[in-house]
Each structure stands twice: as structure tokens, then as C-alpha cells.
Amino acid sequence: MIETRATDDMEPVEDFRARARAFLEATMPPLGDGWNDRSDERRDRERELQALLWQGGFAGICFPKEYGGLGLSQEHQRAFTAESTPYDMPFSLNVPTLGILAATLVEFGTHDQKLRYLPGILRGEELWVQFLSEPSGGSDLAGCLTRADRDGDVFMLNGSKIWSSAAYASDYAMCLARTNWDVPKHRGLTMFIMKIHQPGVTVEQIRQVDGTLEFCQEFFDDVQIPASDVVGEIDDGWTVASRLLVHERLAVGGGSPYTSGASFGHDGSGTDTTILDAAQEAGTTRDPHVRQLLAEAHVRQMVGGQLVKRVTEGMASGALPPPAGSVIKLFGATNVMRRSEIGLEIAGAGVVAWPADSPGVAGDLGRASLSRQGVSLGGGSNEIQRNIIRERLLGRPREAAADRDIPYRDVRRGGSAS
Amino acid sequence: MELQLSEEQDAFASTTRRFLAAECPTTAVRALEHEAAGFDRAVWAQGAALGGTSLLVPESLGGGCFSEHGLSDLVLAAEEMGRVLAAGPLVPVNVVAEAIAHHGSEEQHQRVLPGLLDGSAVAAWCGPAPVRATRDGESLVLSGRCSTVEAGAQADHLLVTALVDDQPTQVLLPADTPGVLVTPLDGLDLVRRFADIDISATVGPEAVVGAVGDAGPAIEHQGHIACVLQCAETVGAMDRVFEMTLEYLGDRYSFGRPLSSYQALKHRMADDKMHLESCHAIATAAARAVAQGSPDADEVVNAAKVWIGPHATELVQDCIQLHGGIGVTWEHDLHLYLRRVTVNRATYGTPEEHAERIARHLTGVTA
Ligand SMILES: Cc1cc2nc3c(=O)[nH]c(=O)nc-3n(C[C@H](O)[C@H](O)[C@H](O)COP(=O)(O)OP(=O)(O)OC[C@H]3O[C@@H](n4cnc5c(N)ncnc54)[C@H](O)[C@@H]3O)c2cc1C
Numbered sequence: 001m002i003e004t005r006a007t008d009d010m011e012p013v014e015d016f017r018a019r020a021r022a023f024l025e026a027t028m029p030p031l032g033d034g035w036n037d038r039s040d041e042r043r044d045r046e047r048e049l050q051a052l053l054w055q056g057g058f059a060g061i062c063f064p065k066e067y068g069g070l071g072l073s074q075e076h077q078r079a080f081t082a083e084s085t086p087y088d089m090p091f092s093l094n095v096p097t098l099g100i101l102a103a104t105l106v107e108f109g110t111h112d113q114k115l116r117y118l119p120g121i122l123r124g125e126e127l128w129v130q131f132l133s134e135p136s137g138g139s140d141l142a143g144c145l146t147r148a149d150r151d152g153d154v155f156m157l158n159g160s161k162i163w164s165s166a167a168y169a170s171d172y173a174m175c176l177a178r179t180n181w182d183v184p185k186h187r188g189l190t191m192f193i194m195k196i197h198q199p200g201v202t203v204e205q206i207r208q209v210d211g212t213l214e215f216c217q218e219f220f221d222d223v224q225i226p227a228s229d230v231v232g233e234i235d236d237g238w239t240v241a242s243r244l245l246v247h248e249r250l251a252v253g254g255g256s257p258y259t260s261g262a263s264f265g266h267d268g269s270g271t272d273t274t275i276l277d278a279a280q281e282a283g284t285t286r287d288p289h290v291r292q293l294l295a296e297a298h299v300r301q302m303v304g305g306q307l308v309k310r311v312t313e314g315m316a317s318g319a320l321p322p323p324a325g326s327v328i329k330l331f332g333a334t335n336v337m338r339r340s341e342i343g344l345e346i347a348g349a350g351v352v353a354w355p356a357d358s359p360g361v362a363g364d365l366g367r368a369s370l371s372r373q374g375v376s377l378g379g380g381s382n383e384i385q386r387n388i389i390r391e392r393l394l395g396r397p398r399e400a401a402a403d404r405d406i407p408y409r410d411v412r413r414g415g416s417a418s
Numbered sequence: 419m420e421l422q423l424s425e426e427q428d429a430f431a432s433t434t435r436r437f438l439a440a441e442c443p444t445t446a447v448r449a450l451e452h453e454a455a456g457f458d459r460a461v462w463a464q465g466a467a468l469g470g471t472s473l474l475v476p477e478s479l480g481g482g483c484f485s486e487h488g489l490s491d492l493v494l495a496a497e498e499m500g501r502v503l504a505a506g507p508l509v510p511v512n513v514v515a516e517a518i519a520h521h522g523s524e525e526q527h528q529r530v531l532p533g534l535l536d537g538s539a540v541a542a543w544c545g546p547a548p549v550r551a552t553r554d555g556e557s558l559v560l561s562g563r564c565s566t567v568e569a570g571a572q573a574d575h576l577l578v579t580a581l582v583d584d585q586p587t588q589v590l591l592p593a594d595t596p597g598v599l600v601t602p603l604d605g606l607d608l609v610r611r612f613a614d615i616d617i618s619a620t621v622g623p624e625a626v627v628g629a630v631g632d633a634g635p636a637i638e639h640q641g642h643i644a645c646v647l648q649c650a651e652t653v654g655a656m657d658r659v660f661e662m663t664l665e666y667l668g669d670r671y672s673f674g675r676p677l678s679s680y681q682a683l684k685h686r687m688a689d690d691k692m693h694l695e696s697c698h699a700i701a702t703a704a705a706r707a708v709a710q711g712s713p714d715a716d717e718v719v720n721a722a723k724v725w726i727g728p729h730a731t732e733l734v735q736d737c738i739q740l741h742g743g744i745g746v747t748w749e750h751d752l753h754l755y756l757r758r759v760t761v762n763r764a765t766y767g768t769p770e771e772h773a774e775r776i777a778r779h780l781t782g783v784t785a
Contacts, residue, residue, distance in 0.1 A: 276780060288785050291777035298776055299721045306699040310421065319421040327692050334692075386688035387681070394664060394691060397679040 050124025500654025
């Protein structure tokens with residue numbers, strides 16, 4: 001359990017903040033262009049940045065001390081994040097490696113698993129990804145078809161996973177697979193730690209709308225995983241997956257205690273320069289309509305920051321149940337949609353064409369809008385978050401399901417589930 | 419509302435809730451529709467006795483609060499009042515009491531505070547928009563109009579902003595000052611009364627609150643308090659409407675299923691819940707920022723006004739839609755809530771005006 005507030009046996013938050021400020025200033029490069037690149041060079045750079053945090057004694061602020069972390073509270077982590085905004089940080093390590101997968105390992109891993117994997121993660125040596133979605137569907141995660149058959153001390157995996165971001169450049173995955181076909185779908189799943197680059201795993205990159213090749217599909221052909229790499233209990237992978245998804249919603253929403261520094265530009269400060277820059281580029285900052293839009297975009301950031309604070313504090317104190325994480329995931333995604341819309345409106349015709357290799361702020365906003373729905377899909381779609389809010393947070397009827405209480409081998413599957 | 423309250427705050431909130439449930443059900447709001455005052459003075463005095471008008475006044479002057487900042491306590495009452503739409507001049511009385519307590523003379527303290535604190539007197543805050551003032555020896559000659567002043571016709575005291583030599587100054591006038599003409603207005607809310615106040619009067623130096631020309635920061639702070647209380651009230655109203663709708667959708671059936679089981683409606687309620695939580699979050703942040711005197715108080719208050727106003731009307735309208743035909747009847751309470759949040763959206767600054775203040779801050783230029 002992570003402390004939300006500093007306790008007496010911890011370094012006082014303000015002392016920690018002062019130390020962090022001095023360390024960051026002395027060590028971390030200033031935030032420049034390219035922090036948002038999805039390139040391999042950038043990924044290597046982020047491993048180095050994480051190593052700098054580790055060497056300076058600032059990696060894993062809320063991780064347990066015995067596994068290489070600092071064992072401090074979320075207050076310390078927030079102070080560090082606030083101080084880190086002017087600097088280049090290992091942003092993409094935060095999600096999913098630290099905020100989702102390492103967080104799940106802290107919760108469910110055995111002592112040996114944690115000793116073995118967490119320090120490497122905190123040193124920036126290992127990137128982790130999630131092998132959850134499959135070609136047959138991602139929303140109905142418990143309906144996954146990848147199979148794991150036990151053979152003595154190992155499991156043999158066969159099947160395919162898809163949409164795993166940057167798997168080709170990563171080291172380990174948490175992979176959900178079916179170990180029992182004779183029970184209803186939620187009761188026959190197991191979560192595995194899988195080394196990505198090993199015999200039997202083929203990784204193919206998929207081109208996304210923005211031209212990047214980050215998305216991957218993996219094919220498993222008799223992949224061997226030792227039984228010691230099962231996370232949680234055999235056939236109880238759904239419990240692990242459900243908690244993983246809670247960590248994911250928090251992390252993607254910007255409220256994870258396990259990240260260091262801002263993730264995906266969520267720093268709660270509400271500053272947003274891109275949209276303002278676009279208005280300046282277009283010369284419309286005095287236009288009353290544009291001013292209303294600029295204010296709306298800014299207010300959305302501010303409200304988002306306050307909502308994350310409210311929900312994460314509420315979840316930590318028990319005032320709100322875990323499904324409340326879906327509120328910030330949904331808010332974050334709808335914010336991206338609306339802010340993208342505002343960006344397009346302000347950029348105007350600037351999104352259409354630009355001098356060779358100089359898209360300017362307007363061109364960047366236009367291109368970013370092409371993949372804006374990604375945020376509303378990754379980590380569970382908006383529709384699924386709405387189901388969760390209504391059914392689990394507000395506690396009202398579950399959707400009718402045609403697969404309840406039926407052995408999974410007898411459940412009907414769609415056309416793409418071959 | 420804050421998710422975690424201190425014991426004292428929790429006790430205050432539940433006492434207030436019990437009192438309001440007993441004395442201020444929505445039937446009482448309906449009964450007050452044709453009463454000129456729009457609220458019941460006896461009930462108001464009882465609310466005052468519970469602390470409803472004294473939390474922003476220091477103990478030495480007869481007030482006092484439960485936590486470090488009285489405003490953090492008072493927003494709890496405002497939110498509870500919003501839940502039942504309790505009638506009464508909460509915003510103007512508290513804003514004026516705070517102003518007089520912190521900036522008024524001893525004579526003003528003695529003359530005005532006891533009545534406001536025990537609920538026997540009412541004050542109106544005429545807002546930041548100034549009337550003109552010229553000096554005539556020691557006196558000030560005031561002229562101008564204060565528009566749409568909450569509780570203007572019910573007030574015994576008026577706190578008016580005037581420009582003296584172009585500098586913001588506040589004066590406190592007895593409502594029966596010769597030359598003050600109060601015109602009650604009709605309006606959207608069944609019980610919240612507004613009035614236009616025309617002033618053509620000469621007042622002595624004893625009417626000035628604080629120093630002449632020095633009221634700028636105090637006026638800004640008053641505006642912040644008004645917005646924070648109003649936002650808390652609106653969020654309380656939203657919370658109650660959402661709760662009613664959730665219950666209704668569970669009880670009502672179509673095609674052999676409860677309405678709450680239809681995914682299209684479930685998703686609407688999920689979105690409404692998200693907006694409700696976001697309004698709670700920014701209202702709480704604004705209350706904290708103003709209570710603690712943070713440097714970003716103005717920005718957070720503006721953000722709260724920009725965000726909450728339109729989301730409140732949208733949420734209530736959506737809940738009306740989800741109720742079906744009964745939602746647009748006089749009989750159902752929903753319209754009482756819609757009236758209140760629509761009025762709140764446009765008082766103490768519209769969302770657009772507050773957005774413009776944010777834009778000025780962001781761009782560094784004016785429109
Ligand atoms: C940028 C990005 C990164 C991602 N990274 C990863 C990753 O690292 N690892 C990983 O495993 N996956 C990842 N995903 C996959 C993601 O989790 C899935 O895309 C998502 O869960 C939806 O699954 P699907 O694509 O199969 O769509 P489907 O499940 O087929 O859904 C299609 C549409 O139907 C809607 N829908 C489905 N079921 C319901 C229902 N019951 N009620 C209402 N509407 C419904 C969905 O909301 C969606 O709009 C990523 C996706 C994106 C976009």
C-alpha cells in the first residue's frame with residue numbers, strides 16, 4: 001500500500017523537493033523539441049534519462065525500498081513531478097513500464113519476481129509492454145484466445161497479440177493467456193511474464209496513421225514460459241488483469257503514484273502552449289471567439305488536473321472505489337478530443353498545406369488530430385469506461401452477456417476470431 | 419465537496435443537512451414563490467444560529483469557524499443549500515459580513531454585524547461595477563445604477579462600489595437612505611430575488627468602508643467569495659439532480675426492462691457522472707485557493723465559473739430528458755433546479771466573461 005501523505009519517518013516533503021530541484025537542475029537536460037518523438041533514438045535516450053534518475057537516487061519514489069525504490073509517499077512523488085516539468089524526462093517509461101506493469105508486479109509479484117525484475121526497470125534497463133488485446137477483440141479482454149498449456153515446469157504459449165505499443169523495442173511483457181477452456185471465461189485465464197525476444201515469438205510492426213511503426217503484432221509458436229513467471233495464481237489471471245487495468249486508467253489519466261515526472265504531458269499545471277502558439281501564429285489572439293476557445297482549452301487542462309487529484313486522493317483514502325479511475329481515463333480522452341477540435345478551429349487553413357518540411361504549429365495540430373481517437377481506445381475504449389462507471393461505480397445493471405456461466409470453449413465468437 | 423472532511427466539518431455539514439431537510443424542503447420553495455421576500459426570515463435566523471452567516475467573521479467580532487478557514491466551512495452549507503434549493507441571501511449576506519468585518523470601522527461593526535450574524539438583518543452586495551462619486555467637502559455625492567442586485571429589495575444595508583477620483587471605493591448605505599431607489603425585478607428563479615438600485619445620494623465619510631480609493635483588492639476578494647459560494651451551491655444542486663435521476667431510471671421500466679439497463683442511457687449517466695465529478699473537483703479547488711489566499715485564486719475561480727456554469731445547465735437539462743414528460747412539468751421539482759443553475763450560470767459573471775479574463779492572462783493582450 002502506498003502512503004498518500006508523508007509520514008513522520010519519511011524525509012519531509014519540502015526537504016525532498018529542495019533536493020530534487022537541485023538534482024534536476026544539475027543533472028537533467030532542459031526540455032527541448034523531440035520529447036514527444038516515437039523514434040528508437042528517443043527510446044534509447046529515455047533509458048539513459050531513467051538511468052540518471054537511478055544514479056541520483058530519485059528513481060522509483062513510491063516503490064518499496066527492498067526492490068530498489070525510495071519507499072516515499074505520493075506527496076513526495078507529486079513534488080518531484082512538479083519540479084521536473086522544465087526538464088527532459090523518461091516520459092514514455094512512465095506508461096506503460098512503470099505506471100502499469102511495474103505497479104502490477106509490486107502488487108502481485110512474488111518476492112523473487114520483484115527482486116529479479118524491479119531494480120532493472122528502475123535502472124532504465126528494461127522496458128515492459130502489455131500483451132492483452134488480440135486480433136479477435138480488445139474490449140472483451142477476458143475473451144482472449146491465446147492458449148497456454150502446461151508441460152511440467154513450463155507453459156507453452158500459442159496465439160497472437162496485437163496493438164502492443166513498441167513491443168519490438170521492449171524487453172518483457174505481461175501476457176494474458178487461457179489456461180482452462182472448461183470454465184467460464186473469467187476463470188480460465190493466467191497472467192505471465194514473457195521475455196519478448198526469445199524463440200517462438202515473432203514481432204511484426206504495424207504502420208499507424210501518423211506514419212510511425214510503434215504498434216506491433218506478436219505471433220506465438222510454442223513459446224516456453226517457466227511456471228515461476230506466472231503472476232498471481234494460475235487460472236486467476238483475471239484478478240491480475242483487472243488490477244492492471246486500474247493501474248492503466250490511473251497512469252493514462254495522469255494519476256499514477258509509480259511514475260516519475262509528467263506522463264503524456266499531464267503535469268496538472270494547466271499550461272498549454274501549442275494551442276496558444278497556433279493562435280499567435282495565425283495572428284488571432286485578439287479575436288473574441290478565439291479567446292473563448294483558448295480559455296476553454298486552458299480551463300479543461302486545469303479541471304483535468306484537479307479531477308485527477310480528487311480521484312486519486314479519493315481512491316487512496318478509500319472514499320472512492322477503484323472503478324473511479326475510469327472517470328479520469330474518460331475525462332482525459334474526451335479532453336483530448338475536444339482540445340484537438342479547438343486546435344483545428346484555431347489553426348484554420350494552416351492544417352492544409354505548408355512549405356516543405358515546415359508544418360509549423362498548425363500543421364502539427366492537423367497531423368496530431370489524425371490519431372486523436374487513439375487515446376479514446378488505448379487502455380480500454382471510452383465506451384468501455386462508460387460501462388464501468390455506470391455498472392461498477394454507480395452500481396447499476398450489467399450489460400446482457402451471451403457468454404456468462406458457459407465453459408469458454410462453447411462461447412460463440414465473431415468472424416475475425418479464427 | 420472535499421472528499422475528506424474534519425470531524426467538526428462533518429458534524430457541521432450533517433447538522434446543516436438535517437436542518438435543511440426539516441425546514442427547507444422544496445415544498446417550502448414553492449410556497450415562497452409569491453412572497454415578496456422570497457425567503458422566510460424566521461428560518462433564515464435559525465440558519466444563522468447554526469453558523470450560516472458568521473463563518474467569515476472573526477471570533478472577536480462575534481463570528482467564528484470550525485476549520486482554519488471559514489470559507490472551507492461555509493461552502494459545505496452552500497452545497498447543502500444547493501441540494502434542496504434552500505431560499506435565502508447566503509451569498510450577499512456573507513460577502514458583506516466579511517467585507518465589513520475586515521475593512522469596516524468600529525462603528526460599522528457595531529451597527530451592522532450583530533443583525534447580519536443573528537439573521538435579523540440582510541445586506542446586499544452591489545458588486546464591482548461602480549457608480550460615480552464626486553467629492554463635496556467631507557461628503558461624497560453618488561450617482562448611478564447597480565443592476566440585478568441579489569436581495570436588493572430585501573436588504574437593510576447596501577455595499578456599493580464607487581469610483582472616487584477614478585479609484586475604487588466602497589460605501590455602506592442604509593437601504594432607506596434618501597435618494598436610493600430600489601426597483602424589485604421579476605426573474606427566472608422562483609425565490610431568488612433581484613433588484614435594480616438607482617442611487618442619487620450624498621453620504622458622509624462614516625459611510626466609507628476602509629479608505630477612499632483603496633478598495634480594489636477587497637472588491638476582487640468579494641467577487642471570489644461570491645463565485646466560490648455560488649459554485650458550491652450549483653454543484654450541490656447538480657449532485658441532487660443526478661441522484662434523483664439515477665433512482666428514477668432504476669425504478670422506471672420500458673419494454674420489460676428498467677431504463678437504467680439500456681446502454682445508451684447508461685453512457686449518458688456515465689458522462690453526467692464524469693462532469694459532476696469534474697465540477698466538484700474545480701469547485702473544491704476554487705474554494706481552497708480563495709480560502710488560503712493562493713496567488714492563483716483568481717485563475718482558479720475563473721476556471722470554476724467557466725466550467726461549472728454550462729456543465730450545470732447541460733447536466734440538469736439532460737436529466738430532464740431522461741425523466742421524459744414529467745421532467746417538463748411544473749409539478750416535478752426538476753425545473754426548480756434548472757432555474758437555480760441557469761440563474762447561477764449568469765450571475766457574478768457569465769462563463770464568457772470569466773473566460774475572457776483567462777484569455778487576457780494567457781495571451782497578455784486584450785480583445
Ligand atoms: C494507441 C493505442 C495503444 C494501445 N496499446 C496497447 C498495448 O500496449 N497492449 C494491448 O494489449 N493493447 C493495446 N491497445 C489496444 C486497445 O486496448 C484496444 O484497441 C481497445 O481495447 C479496443 O479493442 P479493439 O481495438 O479490439 O476494438 P473492439 O473491442 O472490437 O471495439 C470496437 C468498438 O466497439 C466498441 N465496443 C466494444 N464492446 C462494447 C460494449 N460492450 N459496449 C459498447 N461498446 C463496445 C468499442 O468501444 C469500440 O468503439 C492500444 C490501442 C491504441 C489505440
